[in-house]
Amino acid sequence: MVYLNKNYCKPPIRFLVTFFLAFILVITWQFSAVGQFSLDTNGNSNDLHPLEVIRYGSLEVTWVKFPLDDRELFQIAAPTVIDRSNLESDRLPVEMRAKNIEALLWLTTSRIRGDVVTKIFRPEIANQKPKTSAQVITSTLNNRPVVQIQYDRDLRPLTIATVTPADVNFYSQNPEQIAREWQKSLQQKISEVEYLYSSKVIRHRLKEAIAILAGVFVTSVVLVLIYWLLGRRLVKLQMKYEAEVKALKSATAKMQTEVSNDDVEFEATATEETNDPDLFTVRASLEKRLRTYKSWRWILVWLIILTWYIGTYGITTRLPILMRWSKAVASHPLQFLAIWFLITLLLEISKTFIQRSINAWKHNPYLSFGESQRKSLRLTTIATALKGFMTFVSFSIGIVLTLALFNISAGSILAGGAVIGLAISFGTQSLVKDVVNGCLILLEDRFAVGDVIIINGMDGFVEEFNLRLTQLRNPEGQLITIPNSAIAEVRNLTRLWSRVDFTIEVAYENDPDKVLEILELVAQEMYHSPQWQDKIPDSPEILGIDSLSHTGMLIRVWIKTAPLQQWLVGREYRLRVRRAFAQHKIVIGRPQWITYNASLDGNASHNLFLG
The missing domain is CATH 1.20.1270 (Substrate Binding Domain Of Dnak; Chain:A; Domain 2)
Known part of the structure; x- marks a missing residue:
């Protein structure tokens, strides 16, 4: 049985938790944040009004929203307030006036709502109470039209809003007409609240909410189960892929x-x-x-x-x-x-x-x-x-x-x-240089893991390479770590193909043609050998006599090999050449010298010895 790896569970869990927290943050975010400084050229940094306020010259206008569903009811106006940090007692900003009206509407909604728990679980008790319908009325208070809500004829009505001169100036209507329009909007909303908070409707909507929650839960369980099954299958495929x-x-x-x-x-x-x-x-x-x-x-x-x-x-x-x-x-x-x-x-x-x-x-x-x-x-x-x-x-x-x-x-x-x-x-300048140079090395393909290279006079096998550094293992087994920013010149000894640069000096008494023929014969035998064909892709080149010196004739041979095979091929070729030279009595080059002998009587003589 294959169990789901924990590493496959952590990313989606973190993803879901992050989105849940962000979702809650977005929902609960109620106020706009100002993340910049005022650029007011007059130097008045307090001439900032809320985004929901619209300024029309000497008037500021905003919407009054019903607190139950945050829907717009009607607009109210107030004189423009320039400096909101220093308010006068008789100058109330329009947004504060709207908040006061909304608070009174929330109070009204709370009174209509009553005891929700009783309406849900004990509707017979809630139905025994006398039913009263709230009425929105208009009246005059201090010689100004007002909009009020009447719960009971024996109780004093609750004043919700007063029609001000700023409202009259904004609507360009008489105050009584404005009050009647507000009354109509409020009455429609109050009737809707009474309907929604009735025992029958609230119980029905609670059942619908429970059904929605159950549907969400069941759907989530099914999706999570499918996600888990796909995860198990993904683990199996991943294990198979990792095996490859x-x-x-x-x-x-x-x-x-x-x-x-x-x-x-x-x-x-x-x-x-x-x-x-x-x-x-x-x-x-x-x-x-x-x-x-x-x-x-x-x-x-x-x-x-x-x-x-x-x-x-x-x-x-x-x-x-x-x-x-x-x-x-x-x-x-x-x-x-x-x-x-x-x-x-x-x-x-x-x-x-x-x-x-x-x-x-x-x-x-x-x-x-x-x-x-x-x-x-x-x-x-x-x-x-x-x-x-x-x-x-x-x-x-x-x-x-x-x-x-x-x-x-x-x-x-x-x-x-x-x-x-x-x-x-x-x-972190050096780190940035390392990463940039590492990217360039990667894109230009100067070397890779498995190559044998020479960097700054240090040679070795590339054991590790990343964007930060390069690690070499030299022939003595030492691990050399080189920051990529320090790499200026690279000599790659195994890129695409390699070469055996074979040189040998033979004595002057040997026949040069015979020596070249032996070297060619040994090279061709090795080239056509099934054991070495895959390591020597091209026919070896006998370049001939490269130089003449007092030690002998220097002969050079080039053997092109597969990457990393030049040392193996070179050792085998040297061994075969040594055996062939011994069989054909080819003498290896050696230094030549001259010895001078002087007699005691002053008669000088010299003998030339050639070794």
């Missing part, structure tokens, strides 16, 4: 140790297996299925989020006590979800496009095993870097759009982030 990658890495490690282990047949076998079309087809099929399952899991996460959003909005529209938040749920949270859905969709599409492009470039049946591995590793690193860059860009765009949704100036935050980033960059 592990086998490929094992083959690579075996090829790298071939130099010391003298494994003759591995290179051809590995090349054949690596470039096997069936093997590439299997790998491509596994990668495609992995991407498909991951895409479906991404869709399921968004379906779960959408299910809970629709359920939350449906419950807030059905229960009267939650209606005041229904408009908030339908505005900012929906925009928030739309932003991040499009951002993650763009990210998924870009990652899929990058992966498919990389896979198309990877497969080349005409490349050797080492070159195929080299290209695969390089493209994999490039793909990882591109995906990371796309993730950074996408999330940056999402954060900027989210800040704009909250009415927060993204420019101020980005400017602050730029200052912080500049300060950090000064402290």
Whole structure:
């Protein structure tokens, strides 16, 4: 039985928790944040009015909203207030007047609502109480028309709003007509509240809300179950894919140790297996299925989020006590979800496009095993870097759009982030240089893991390479770590192909033609040997006599080999040449010298000895 790996559970859990917290933040965000400084040239920084206030010269106008569902009722006006930080006692800003009216309307709603628990669970007791209908009336108070709500004829009515001269100036109507329009709007809303809070309606809507919640729960359970099943299948495919990658890495490690282990047949076998079309087809099929399952899991996460959003909005529209938040749920949270859905969709599409492009470039049946591995590793690193860059860009765009949704100036935050980033960059200049140079090395393909290179006079086998540093293992087994910023010149000894530069000095008494013929014979025998054919792709070149000196004739031979095979081929060729020279009595070059002898009587003589 295959159990779901915890690593596959953590990302979606973090994703859901993050979205839940952000969803709550968006719903509870009631006030606009000002994230920038006033640019008032007159120096009056207090001449700022709320966004919901509209200024018409000497008048400021805003909407009065019914607190039950946050719907607009009517507009009220007040004289313009320039400095809201220093209010006069007789100058009330229009937004504060609207808040006072809304508070009285909420008081009215609370009185009509009564004991909701009794209406739900004990409707017979609630129905025994005398039914009274609130009436919205108009009257005159202090010689000004007012709108009042009458609960009972024996009780004093509650004054809701007064028609002021500013309202008359704004509506351009007589005060009584304005009061009647307000009365009509309020009466319609009061009747709606009484209907919604009746025992029968509230019990019916509670059942609908419970049904919606149950539907959301069942749908979520089904989606989570499908998500879990896809996760199990994804784990199986991932294990199978990792087994293929592990086998490929094992083959690579075996090829790298071939130099010391003298494994003759591995290179051809590995090349054949690596470039096997069936093997590439299997790998491509596994990668495609992995991407498909991951895409479906991404869709399921968004379906779960959408299910809970629709359920939350449906419950807030059905229960009267939650209606005041229904408009908030339908505005900012929906925009928030739309932003991040499009951002993650763009990210998924870009990652899929990058992966498919990389896979198309990877497969080349005409490349050797080492070159195929080299290209695969390089493209994999490039793909990882591109995906990371796309993730950074996408999330940056999402954060900027989210800040704009909250009415927060993204420019101020980005400017602050730029200052912080500049300060950090000064402290991490060497790290930035390392990463930039590492990217250039990767793109230009100067070297890769498995190459033998010489950097700054240090040679060794490339054991580790990343965007930060390069690690070499020299012939003595020492691990050399070199920052990428310190790499200026690289000599790659194993790129595409290698070469044995064989030189030997022979004595002058040897026949040069015979020596060249022996070297050619030994080279051709080795070239045509089945044991060495895969390591020597081209016929060896006998360049001839390269120089003449007092020690003898220097003869040079070039043998082109597969990468990493020059040392193995060179050792074998030297051994065969030594045996051939011994068989044909070829004398190796040796130094020549002259000895001078002087007699005691002063008669000088000298003898020339040639060794």
